[in-house]
Amino acid sequence: MDTKMMPDLTIEVFGETIKLGDPSPIAAKIPRITSENFCLRNAWLGDAKENAFIAAIATDYPSLISSRNLTAAIGNIDPKPVVICLESIDSGLRNAYHREGISFASEDGNAYLPFLKIQQAPATTRRKPEPLSPQAQRIVLNLIAGRWDGYSASELAELTNKSRASVTKYLKEIEAICPSLLKASWRVRALGNPRYSKDELLDMFEPYLKSPxxxxxxxxxxxxxxxxxxxxxxxxxxxxxxxxxxxxxxxxxxxxxxxxxxxxxxxxxxxxxxxxxxxxxxxxxxxxxxxxxxxxxxxxxxxxxxxxxxxxxxxxxxxxxxxxxxxxxxxxxxxxxxxxxx
Known part of the structure; x- marks a missing residue:
């Protein structure tokens, strides 16, 4: 798998970001069929390089069997922990990973890293709407104008010249005001207008706009x-x-x-x-x-x-x-x- 074709995930665990390093050489030592749906990268949490692990970035929504086979194949060769990394995870796969003891981390706030004694679940409380930050307001205005409707977080990062992590924060600001503008599949988080009129969108966002x-x-x-x-x-x-x-x-x-x-x-x-x-x-x-x-x-x-x-x-x-x-x-x-x- 060509790692250059893979989008970098931005996963935060208790305020620390999972840093993705070079491709892991372990990929050449395990059966290709075992790793074909994963991109293997050396990784660590925050600045703790001494606790390095192998990040298995899913290139398709993973199954329990494929994840189990991958971690077992790597474990036979390399003692470093393996963490399945993905943009989002449903409750079924999350619970299955827990039962099997498979480490995972996702952009939507879920993480299970037993080798670091870490478990994280996203907060269930909805974020309180607040005045928009400058870049979040820029994104909203372009959405209302119809220019950036349907763009993914990765595309918005390119348009704004900001990091994926920053764009994720901007989208959370927007979601707090109007949750239905954000749509997510397992790999893509996108901004999209579900047929609100411009008048309706201005009514929603006007109290949170600030002079630029x-x-x-x-x-x-x-x-x-x-x-x-x-x-x-x-x-x-x-x-x-x-x-x-x-x-x-x-x-x-x-x-x-x-x-x-x-x-x-x-x-x-x-x-x-x-x-x-x-x-x-x-x-x-x-x-x-x-x-x-x-x-x-x-x-x-x-x-x-x-x-x-x-x-x-x-x-x-x-x-x-x-x-x-x-x-x-x-x-x-x-x-x-x-x-x-x-």
Whole structure:
């Protein structure tokens, strides 16, 4: 079995992660038919390499017989413990492993490692819904927009450039708010919308959305649009809202979002003309840095301003839970939501 074709499992046991090392040479010493449905890796729990074991990562849902034969074949050659590793395990196989004394660990929180005197079962209590972390919110907004619907945890890890372990935590945040958005087979945990409307999803998640704003830089001077374009800024906040509502576009103050690297590039480009506005001075130009990257944009503002704006779902998340004194702003945000739910 080519280990490069196997996804790495992220299994935590009492806060420690099972570390997967190199392929185990034991695979070449046992009958191929015995190991054909498993990928054998050297492994250990946390930093305790002295308690190394052989992780048998199941490439198909294992049977008791195949697991028994594998552990017996390895045991005849190597004294190290064998741990069957899989994404999830049903109660029947879990109980059978217990009866047979077969060690196992799964991503869904079950573990039986008698050689380490460890047994773990997932908590039965449902996690309390809480405001979403930045990356969990990013995933939710892309789901509601229909962009990341049906993606597995591994695919989301690639899209967000985060580890599988991190994505698992983000999915648990989402599951606490709406459990039916998470679907799991024995090997794949995926995010999927079971036919909720965008309006219903916004109702569910709106109380848990937070502004993605990390910091705002208030400048006295607005650079020329031609200076900005190469850095691909996106209009946001009150500069983007008019393009999704009846609100008048205010050209006296421009708000954009950029990543940290492009902010530094713009500062170097402006040189001495980069001057931050005093606290009591109205800025002409506001640059926002967000807590997560933008995965989409809208061209609704290009004809009028020469710049694209953030996608409407991201804009809604930025504005919805902020305090707005002007009733016209409230009306404009409602129009934005109507646009989202079309």
């Amino acid at each position: 704003l990390k910091r705002a830089i208030r400048l006295s001077r607005l650079p020329a649009i031609d200076e900005l374009k190469p850095l691909q800024p996106k209009l946001t906040g009150m500069s983007a809202l008019p393009f999704f509502s009846d609100l008048a576009h205010d050209t006296s103050r421009v708000t954009i979002m950029m990543d940290q690297e492009n902010i530094a590039a713009l500062q170097a480009q402006m040189g001495s003309e980069w001057r931050e506005a005093a606290w009591n001075e109205e800025p002409a130009f506001v640059i926002e840095e967000w807590t997560y990257p933008l995965d989409a944009a809208s061209n609704r503002s290009v004809a009028a301003t020469g710049l694209a704006c953030v996608d409407p779902f991201s804009l809604y998340a930025e504005l919805i839970n902020n305090e707005h004194d002007d009733p016209r702003t409230h009306d404009a945000i409602e129009q934005l939501r109507e646009h989202l739910c079309q």
